Amino acid sequence: MTGISWQDLTERCQKRRTAAIPTRWRIPPLKLDETIRSTTRPIELLPRLLSYNELQITALGAAELAAKIRNNELSCIQVTEAFCHQAAVAQQLTNCLTEIFFIEALEQARQLDEVLRTTGKPIGPLHGVPVSIKDHIDIKGQHTTAGYVSFARRPLRDDDAQLVEILRKAGAVMYCKTNNSQCMMAVETVNNIYGRTVNPWNTKFGPGGSSGGEGALLAMHGSPLGVGTDRDGSIRIPAAYCGLYAFRPSAKRVPLRASECAMSGQESIVAVAGPLAHNVDDMELFFQVNSDAKPWLTEPLLRMPWTSQMDQMQHQKLRVGVMLWDEVVMPHPYITRVIGEVAKKLRTSGHEVIDFKAYKHKRAWDDILLPLYFTDGGRDIKQTLLAGNEPILPSVKRLLDDATVRERRYHEIWKLNLERDDYRAQYLGKWAETANSTSSGEPIDVLVCPVSPVQGMPQSVRPWWGYCAQWNMLDYPSGVIPAGRVLETDAYPPDYEPANELDRENMNLYDKGLYHDLPVAIQVVAPTHEDERLMGAMNIIDKVVNG
Numbered sequence: 198m199t200g201i202s203w204q205d206l207t208e209r210c211q212k213r214r215t216a217a218i219p220t221r222w223r224i225p226p227l228k229l230d231e232t233i234r235s236t237t238r239p240i241e242l243l244p245r246l247l248s249y250n251e252l253q254i255t256a257l258g259a260a261e262l263a264a265k266i267r268n269n270e271l272s273c274i275q276v277t278e279a280f281c282h283q284a285a286v287a288q289q290l291t292n293c294l295t296e297i298f299f300i301e302a303l304e305q306a307r308q309l310d311e312v313l314r315t316t317g318k319p320i321g322p323l324h325g326v327p328v329s330i331k332d333h334i335d336i337k338g339q340h341t342t343a344g345y346v347s348f349a350r351r352p353l354r355d356d357d358a359q360l361v362e363i364l365r366k367a368g369a370v371m372y373c374k375t376n377n378s379q380c381m382m383a384v385e386t387v388n389n390i391y392g393r394t395v396n397p398w399n400t401k402f403g404p405g406g407s408s409g410g411e412g413a414l415l416a417m418h419g420s421p422l423g424v425g426t427d428r429d430g431s432i433r434i435p436a437a438y439c440g441l442y443a444f445r446p447s448a449k450r451v452p453l454r455a456s457e458c459a460m461s462g463q464e465s466i467v468a469v470a471g472p473l474a475h476n477v478d479d480m481e482l483f484f485q486v487n488s489d490a491k492p493w494l495t496e497p498l499l500r501m502p503w504t505s506q507m508d509q510m511q512h513q514k515l516r517v518g519v520m521l522w523d524e525v526v527m528p529h530p531y532i533t534r535v536i537g538e539v540a541k542k543l544r545t546s547g548h549e550v551i552d553f554k555a556y557k558h559k560r561a562w563d564d565i566l567l568p569l570y571f572t573d574g575g576r577d578i579k580q581t582l583l584a585g586n587e588p589i590l591p592s593v594k595r596l597l598d599d600a601t602v603r604e605r606r607y608h609e610i611w612k613l614n615l616e617r618d619d620y621r622a623q624y625l626g627k628w629a630e631t632a633n634s635t636s637s638g639e640p641i642d643v644l645v646c647p648v649s650p651v652q653g654m655p656q657s658v659r660p661w662w663g664y665c666a667q668w669n670m671l672d673y674p675s676g677v678i679p680a681g682r683v684l685e686t687d688a689y690p691p692d693y694e695p696a697n698e699l700d701r702e703n704m705n706l707y708d709k710g711l712y713h714d715l716p717v718a719i720q721v722v723a724p725t726h727e728d729e730r731l732m733g734a735m736n737i738i739d740k741v742v743n744g
Contacts (some may be wrong), residue, residue, distance in 0.1 A: 202586070203346040203389060203585055203586055203587040206346060206349055206350065206390070207346070207389060207390050207391075210340075210342070210349055210390050210391065211390075211391065211392070214288075214294065214295065214296070214297055214391070217296075217297035217298065217299065218285045218288070218289075218297060218299075219285070219299065222281075222282050222285040222286070223285075223289070224246070224286070224289050229289055232246075232290070233290065233400075237399050237400045237401055238397070238398060238399060238400075239287075239290035239291055239395075239397045239400065239417065240397040240398060240416060240417060242290065243283070243286070243417065243418065246286050247282060247283060247286060250279070251279040251282055251283060252418075254271065254275065254276055254279040254280075255279050255280055255283045255418040255419070255421075256418060257421065258421055258422075258474065258475045258476050258478065258479045259323065259326045259328075259421040259422040259474065259479040259482060259483075260476075260478050260479055260482050262276055262325070262326050262421055263319070263322060263323055263324060263325070263326050263368075263482075266313070266319070266324055266325040266326070267313075267319050267324065269313075271325075272306075272310050272325075273306040273307070273309040273310045273313070273324070273325030273370065274303065274306045274307055274310055276306070276325055276326070276327065276370075277302050277303055277305075277306035277325070277327055277370050277372065278303065278306075280327040280372065280419060280420060280421065281299040281302060281303065281327075281372055281373075283417065283418055283419040284297075284299075284329070284372065284373050284414060284417075284419035284420065285297075285299070285419075286417070286419070287397075287413065287414050287417035287419035288419075290397070290417070291394055291395050291396075291397055291400075291404075291413040291414075291417060292376065292391065292392055292393060292394050292395065293375055293376055293394050293404075293409075293410040293411075293413035293414045293417070293419070294373050294374065294375055294376065294391075294410065294414070295332040295340075295342065295373075295374045295375065295376050295390075295391050295410065296332070296336070296339045296340055296373065296374040297372075297373050298338070298339060298371070298372060298373065299372055299373075301338070301371075301372075302327065302370050302371060302372035302373075305370050305371070306325060306370055309324060309325050309368060309370070310325070312324075313325075319368055320366070320367075320368045321366060321367035321368040321369075321486070322367055322368070322482065322485070322486055323364060323367040323368040323369040323422075323482075323486060324367075324368030325368060325370060326368065326369055326370065326421060326422065327369070327370045327371075327372050327420060327421060327422075328364050328369040328370065328371065328420070328421075328422050328423070328424065329372070329373050329374070329375055329411060329414055329415075329419075329420035329422075329423040329424070330361060330371065330373075330374050330375070330423070330424050331374065331375055331377055331408050331410065331411055331423075331424055331425050331426055332344065332374045332375060332376060332377050332410065333377055333381065333426070333456050333457050333458050334358045334360065334361060334374075334424065334426070334453075334455070334456045334470070335354040335356065335357060335358040335361065335455040335456065335457065336354060336357055336358070336361055336371055336374060337354055337355065337356050337357045337361075338353055338354065339353060339354060339374060340353060340354070341354055341374075341456075341457045342388075342390050342391075342457075343377065343381065343457045343458050343459075344376075344377050344378060344379045344380070344381065344388035344389075344390065344391075344407075345379070345388070345390075345459070345581050345582070345584075345585055345587075346389055346390060346582075346585025346586070346587040347581055347582075347584035347585035347587075348457055348581075348585075349390050349585070350585070354455075356455065357455070358452070358453075358454060358455035358456055359452040359454050359455060359492060359495065359496060360424065360451060360452050360453070360470055360487070360492075363452070363486065363487055363490040363492060364424075364486065366490065367486045367489075367490075369422075373414075373420075374410075375408070375410030375411045375413075375414055375423065376388070376391050376394045376409065376410030376413075377406065377407040377408060377409070377410060377431075378406040378407040378409065378592075378593075379582075379589070379590050379593050380459060380578045380593045380596075381406075381407040381426075381428070381431065381458055381459075382407070382428070382429060382570065382578075382593070382596060383406050383407065383590070383592040383593050383596065383659075384405055384406050384430070384434055384592075384649075384654070384659070384660055384662050385403040385405070385406045385409065385592055385654070385656065385657070385658075386403055386404055386405070386406040386407060386408075386409025386410055386412075386413075386435070387403070387406075387590060387592075387656075388590070389585075389587045389588065389590070393656070394409045394410050394413050395413070396412075396413065396416075396438060396439065396653055397413055397416040397417050397439065398416065398438075398439065398440065398653070398714075398715050398716060399653060399711070399715060401655060401711060402438070402653035402654060402655065402711075402715075403438075403653070403654065403656065404416070404435050404438050404439050405430075405434035405435035405436075405437065405438040405439070405649075405653075406431060406434065406435065407426075407431040408423075408425030408426060408427070408431050408432050408435045408473065409435045409438075411423035411424070411425045411435060411473050412425075412435025412436060412438060412439035412441060412473060413435075413439060415439065415441050415473050415474070415475065416439035416440060416441060418475075421474075421475065421479070422472060422473075422474050422479050422482075422483060423472065423473040423474070424470060424471075424472060424473075424483075425443070425470070425471060425472075425473055426453065426456065426468050426469065426470050426471075427445045427468065427469055427470075427471060427665075427669070428466055428467070428468040428469075428570075428669060429466075429570070429662060429665060429666045429669055430648075430649070430662050430664075430665025430666055430669070432444070432445050432471050432472075432473060433445055433648050433665050433675060433676075433677045433720060434648060434649055434662070434665060435473065436473050436648075436677040436718065437648035437649060437652065437677050437679075437716075437718035437720075438649075438652060438653050438715075438716075439716070440679045440716030440718070441473050441474065441475065441677070441679065442473070442474045442475065442476060442477060442479075442480060442676070442677060442678060442679070442739075443471065443472065443473045443474070443480075443676060443677040444471045444472055444480045444483075444484075444674070444675075444676040444677075444728075444731075444732065444735075445469060445471050445665075445668070445669075445674060445675050445676070446469055446470075446471050446484070446674050446728050447469075447499075447672055447673075447674045447725050447726050447727075447728055448467040448469055448672050449467070449497075449498045449499045450469070450484075450487075450498065450499055450501060450728065451469060451470045451471060451484075451487050451492070451498075452470070452487075452492040452495075452496045452498060453468060453469070453470050454496050456470075459577045459578045459581045460573070460577050460578065463572070465569040465572065465610070465613065465614055465617065466566070466569050466570055466669055466670060467669075467672070471483075472484075476739075477507075477678075477732065477735050477736045477739050478736075480676070480732065481505060481507060481732055481736075484503045484728070484732070485503050485505065487503070488501075488502050488503030489503075499726075501726070503728075503729060504729055505729060505732075505733075506729045506730055506732070506733035507732065507733050507736050509733070510730070510733035510734065510736070510737060511733075511736065511737065513733075513737065514547050514548050514549065515543070515548045515549070515642045515643065515734055515737060515738070516548075516549045516551070516631075516635050516637065516639060516640070516641045516642045517540075517543055517548055517549065517550045517551070517641060517642065517643055517644070517645055517734075517738075518550075518551055518552070518553030518631055518641040518643070518644040518645070519536065519539075519540045519550055519551070519552060519553060519644070519645050519646070520552075520553040520554070520555055520644060520645070520646040520647075521533055521536055521537070521552075521646075521647075522555070522647070522650075523555040523558040523559075523646075523647075523663060523664060523667070524554075524555045524558065524559070524696070525555075525558055525559045525562075525661060525663055525696070525697070525699060525700070526650045526661040526663070526696075526697075526699050526700045526703045527650065527693075527695075527696065527700055527703070527704070528647045528649070528650040528651070528664075528703075529650060529651055529652065529687070529703070529706075529707050529712070530687045530688055530689055530707075531652065531681070531682075531683040531684065531687040531712065531717050532647050532650070532651075532652065532717060534681075534684075534687060535680050535681040535717045535719065536645060536646070536647065536680075536719060538680075538681065539645060539680055539719055539738070539741075539742055540645070542741050542742060543738065543741055546741045548737075548741070549635055549636060549637075551631060551634045551635060551641065552634075553631065553641070553644055553646075554627075556623065556624055556627045557620075557623075558663055558667055559663070561620055561667065561670060562663050562666070562667075563601060564616065565613060565616050565617050565620060565670065566663075566666055566667075566669075566670045567599065567601045567602065568601055568602075568605065568613055569610075569613050569614070569617065569670075570602075571597070571602045571603075572604070572605050572609075572610050572613075573604055573605075574597075574602055574603045574604035574605070575597035575602055576604060578593070578597065579597070590657075591657045592657050592658075592659055595659050596659065617670060620670075620671075621670075621671055621672075624671055625724065628640055628641070628644075628724060642723070642730065642734055643721050643722060643723050643730075643731060643734045643735075643738075644721070644722040644723075645719055645720070645721055645722075645738070646664065646719070646720050646722065647664045647719070647720060648664060648665060648677055648718050648719070648720040649661075649662065649664050649665065650664065650703045651703065651706060651707075652683065652712065652715045652716065652717055652718070653712065653715055654706060655706075658706065660703065660706075661699050661703060664720065665720070668722055671725065672725045673722050673723060673724055673725055674722070674723055674725070674726075674727065674728040674731050675720055675721065675722040675723075675731075676720070676721050676731060676732070676735045677718050677719070677720055677721075678718060678719050678721060678735060678738060678739050678742065678743075679716050679717070679718050679743070680717060680718055680719045680742050680743070681716075681717040682714050682715065682716060682717060683712045683713055683714055683715045683717060684713075685709060685713055687709070687712075688709070689704060689707070719742075721734060721735050721738060
């Protein structure tokens, strides 16, 4: 395919994807067009397009599915077929998938059923559970485009990424890959090969990025457990915009070898892989499966087995810091309201809640974080686009056109890395100082803050994404919990004056009619390597907030 134009290549890729959907699951073109035009909320169409039994199966999370398969209440083939059908519907309504391999998945499910029938034992804790994978992670026999035309010209992958291999050995069924954004540093999901993914809660918005295909697919219950990656919020923002749970682990705890992207080898701000899910238990299961495989034996990762703290923490009273805003961009009023409600519920439940003041987030972004994201001035991204002779998309262009983004010499990068480490030390100091405000004299366990200053955005808008990227720079594990909905009564105070131009732009995005009834999420953060403690705290907070 080296001699064809990027437009022709795109057409071939999209036709191949459509052909991979079984005829019985394709919505006729006229009905599809009518269906899409009938609502801006595809999530509400599912009962009209799937059977009751399928909806019952796809309402279950990964751990529940695995248990029902082990107990012979469901078969692997039943589960896989239900999720493949629902994923096919999700694709047609939201454009969330890239590679579709349902036939291979159904054959794998049959084999897993035979194993369970003949041995009476599952091959692992995910036996028969479908798991979706972000496009830029390799799956054997599939394309990996990472949203780049030049990558789409490459041959099929010969091997699974280590993480995919780990999940397969635990019994997971691979059945699809999900869309990501061009360059994977934009907070939306669109590229020149597979097009734009829309948000199932409101198609006028995107699902966030860059793991937005995962966000849309899980929101449509086309997957019980998805794998995304995160260097700047790319797991957490789609989860928040789509009403899901998610977890960004500390670096070097989950393998990411055999994932294709531009800027590979950039280590100043490290990318990580993590789960998007429908509950906290399934995220815990993901990390336990990863840990049990001991990936540090074959990849230079931290030798840190996952030591669950869910049980021992379940009755603990937490010390929770609350950061309503980062003193750069005030979140939309529905976000500040929901965080306030969460804080009140935690206090009522006996947990200690104190205010946490942001520490120089804007300076960290301008002087350290953004320069470290693009130490080559965006050259690798631009060269990768040029290799495919494809146009740069508006949101990516605006990002790379930022005056801070420029190519830097080695000594400049070294200096930036030192400044990053100094800032990390300062932030640890600020975290430790919270001990002065708690009744026990101990620092806060976790911090609750916004995921983003918005819960969705129109096409090609570049929002402030410091609420997530801040923790990438500090390498703090951070998770997302859905915590409410946008109400008609949510509004800025009449006398609100924006703090700066970024804040003004964010305020001007707010439209009550457009945002009404979207899901609202919170972010929960802990210091680096306190992943298990964060998961335990998220479990407690989730029960307080969501019952």
